[in-house]
Amino acid sequence: MSFPRQRFVLDTTAFTDAKLISHLGGTITDAVNRLSELISIGRLRLNISCYMPPSTFKELKEFLLESKCTIRDVDQVEAWVVRKAPDRHSVLLSSQVIYEYVSDVRDRLDQGMTIVRRAIKEALKQTEKNLYDENAQTVKDIESSLARTYEDKYRQKMRRGVLDSLPDIDTLILAKELGAGVVSADTGIKAWTERMGIRYVEAHFFPQIILTYLERLEDMPSSYKKIATKDKKS
Template identity: 30%
Template sequence: MYRFVLDTSIFTNPDVASQFGEDEAAVGGFLDLARKVPADFFMPLSVYEELRKMRDLDPLIGYFESVVRIRSPRRSDLQIPGDFLYDFIDEVRKRIDHGLRIAEEHAKLAGAAAEMGQLLHQLRERYREALRRGILDSRGDVDVVLLAFEIDGSLVAADHGLRKWADRIGVAVVDARHFRDLLRHLVETKGAAEGVVEKSGG
């Protein structure tokens, strides 16, 4: 049985969500397909709460929770490889140093800048890019990776950083951009297998 741990990007990244439907309809489109798939779907509570802030799930709450199990990882029971934590610490340190260099560059430019507001905007964008892109930067990020690790599931995300860190810890990853095709293939495989069983039984 397949086990998929879902990140919010499946429903909030426009390029990814559109494979299931437009805007709010994407969640319903996913659920309609997922319930036919021979698989279990999970989402940590922290990620579910984040998704509910970005998408109006109220009309679909019962349906959503009947298809996707809301469950957080058992954090106190998990044993994480030490190499993973050391790699993470090294990555954070490099990003802090990089962010500091960006701040210094912009500070030097400040004296010559005619438009301080524009300079500060550029500083914020570059600093955010240096420190946050490609790294686990929220409780939800950590929860989806840990839950997939705990249940030996596949992490489904569009976020490159999530997939990279999940891979480092040995978690199977699925690029969310191809998730619909994967699910449809599983449905077709299930249908073909059931047809074989019916023929052999008949």
């Protein structure tokens, strides 16, 4: 049985997603090695090619080494995932995509400024209150309290669901260039694949795609049948 060629571009979360790690053994090392093995099978037997921009691979490598993975673990990824820089000069994006991105960033900046103004007003209010309070808070206490209250709000408004790094943009451009799907667990990347008409696959589901294709092979090795059965039960 032959399969039509499929291409996927992987971002960092394709290997580091918490659901994926839980699904593939419980540790980052287990996930990296098992996913690399499945990618190798996909490449050799299923006509599936996986790519990663150099900027994304650098980010992933640093994360894996900081997470106590070995160089050998990283080498497994490098051996089977093709590193390719996106052709930023030839890939054309519609004016609508650019308009939506600028509009999204502008709206987030406005919302971020609103949160900052609220934080400033609250700081002034607490400082004024301290002038007449015998049990006044110190400046450090006020700062810590405001930071806990507003930092998370600001982070959610400014970063959740937005493209906030060059590797994210490289991933999308490369997928557009290759006509490939994107494997990720990043909400910002997911939102923009929908806007750009790019196939999106959740990181934790990607291994199951390969296993499902393997089940269609009549000569599928028994060891991989066990893997497929185990993943279905989980």
